Amino acid sequence: MTPLKERLVQLEVLRYYPDTDTEAHFQTYEVVCQEEWVVLDALNKIKADIDPTLNYRWSCHMAVCGSCGMMINGEPKLSCHAFLREYEGVIRVEPLAHFPVERDLVTAPDDFMEKLKRVKPYVIPKEIKPISEGEYKQTPAQLMKFRQYSMCINCMLCYAACPQYGLTPSFIGPAALTLAHRYNQDSRDGGRKERQEVVATHEGVWECTFVGACSEVCPAHVDPASALQQMKITSSIDWIVEHLIPGGKS
Amino acid sequence: MSRRPLVRECPPTSWYFRQPRYLRYMSREITSIFVGAYCVLLVVGLQRLSAGPAAWDGFLLALRSPASVVFQFLALVAAVYHAATWFNATQKAMPLQIGEDFVPGNIISGAHYVAWGVLSVVVLFLAGVF
Numbered sequence: 400m401t402p403l404k405e406r407l408v409q410l411e412v413l414r415y416y417p418d419t420d421t422e423a424h425f426q427t428y429e430v431v432c433q434e435e436w437v438v439l440d441a442l443n444k445i446k447a448d449i450d451p452t453l454n455y456r457w458s459c460h461m462a463v464c465g466s467c468g469m470m471i472n473g474e475p476k477l478s479c480h481a482f483l484r485e486y487e488g489v490i491r492v493e494p495l496a497h498f499p500v501e502r503d504l505v506t507a508p509d510d511f512m513e514k515l516k517r518v519k520p521y522v523i524p525k526e527i528k529p530i531s532e533g534e535y536k537q538t539p540a541q542l543m544k545f546r547q548y549s550m551c552i553n554c555m556l557c558y559a560a561c562p563q564y565g566l567t568p569s570f571i572g573p574a575a576l577t578l579a580h581r582y583n584q585d586s587r588d589g590g591r592k593e594r595q596e597v598v599a600t601h602e603g604v605w606e607c608t609f610v611g612a613c614s615e616v617c618p619a620h621v622d623p624a625s626a627l628q629q630m631k632i633t634s635s636i637d638w639i640v641e642h643l644i645p646g647g648k649s
Numbered sequence: 650m651s652r653r654p655l656v657r658e659c660p661p662t663s664w665y666f667r668q669p670r671y672l673r674y675m676s677r678e679i680t681s682i683f684v685g686a687y688c689v690l691l692v693v694g695l696q697r698l699s700a701g702p703a704a705w706d707g708f709l710l711a712l713r714s715p716a717s718v719v720f721q722f723l724a725l726v727a728a729v730y731h732a733a734t735w736f737n738a739t740q741k742a743m744p745l746q747i748g749e750d751f752v753p754g755n756i757i758s759g760a761h762y763v764a765w766g767v768l769s770v771v772v773l774f775l776a777g778v779f
């Protein structure tokens with residue numbers, strides 16, 4: 400077996416320790432890595448061998464848990480999915496943009512969690528039936544209508560990519576609005592009207608100016624930009640029906 | 650340990666230099682200035698037309714000035730670019746599901762380009778170009 404290739408990698412990592420620091424600063428590490436490693440492996444090596452005080456989140460190491468999001472050379476990425484071979488020179492690692500930094504690379508997701516709750520991301524049944532009537536059935540075509548939007552892993556990369564969220568933190572944002580769309584599109588759901596109170600507002604889809612960055616960085620190919628544009632269309636139709644058609648109700 | 654999160658502000662006037670994709674977005678938005686200015690030019694033209702033949706001839710002459718030709722060229726480029734970004738967005742805003750499958754996005758955007766071409770020919774025909 401040929402030995403695995405090794406490479407000396409330089410990482411410039413943002414450090415912030417809330418008990419003593421008033422500002423963040425960069426710290427440079429040099430670490431010997433294997434050619435096929437990802438940035439998360441390099442951080443783990445640093446933590447194990449060089450500096451145990453370095454803080455960051457991760458869990459699955461396979462791009463499903465969504466906890467290892469960071470800015471890598473200024474781009475929101477899952478660090479377990481950012482291969483070292485794709486980078487040259489010093490790799491700059493920062494916490495996710497647009498979120499408060501709790502410590503080092505760990506950010507506070509509270510705002511996102513709050514917004515997720517507000518869009519009611521669960522099936523609000525159209526009609527409640529007794530269990531004796533059996534399950535709520537769905538055809539494959541009905542499933543495909545929302546399947547893509549249900550693939551979100553809540554990694555918040557789209558929020559770190561979205562300048563509108565950075566500039567206007569009250570914006571509900573790509574992933575939460577996309578989840579609202581996911582449930583609106585579900586044939587079993589009847590909760591669209593309730594969600595519209597959050598979705599069809601200035602803090603909702605109308606804050607989006609279609610930069611499209613969310614869809615470019617999403618590791619799960621959810622395409623939040625597409626969900627938001629579709630919701631703008633349906634919200635506009637609601638408005639027309641309500642205001643311009645006599646007797647119309649949205 | 651206390652909780653004292655550090656807020657790193659998004660720079661309000663220079664954020665679009667952070668990423669090439671933000672510059673692409675800004676360039677799309679800036680095209681609307683040219684499109685808007687050209688609409689104003691058309692309104693002025695209408696107003697001149699209603700003011701009589703002399704005013705209209707003066708307007709046509711002004712359109713032929715070098716500055717005006719440069720502006721019209723820039724407005725054309727901006728409008729074409731703006732239209733292309735719009736048509737490319739249609740596949741995201743209006744996905745079409747047939748049975749279990751979605752119609753490929755480039756067919757949806759492509760249909761818009763075709764409609765654009767056909768309508769442009771009709772307009773040119775009505776304007777007596779052919």
Ligand code: SF4
Pocket residue numbers: 550551552553554555556557558573574577613616617618619620621622623
């Ligand atoms: S939409 Fe994509 S980028 Fe945004 S949180 Fe979900 S998986 Fe992450």
Ligand code: FES
Pocket residue numbers: 457458459460461462463464465466467468477478479480
């Ligand atoms: S560690 Fe789970 S997504 Fe990266």
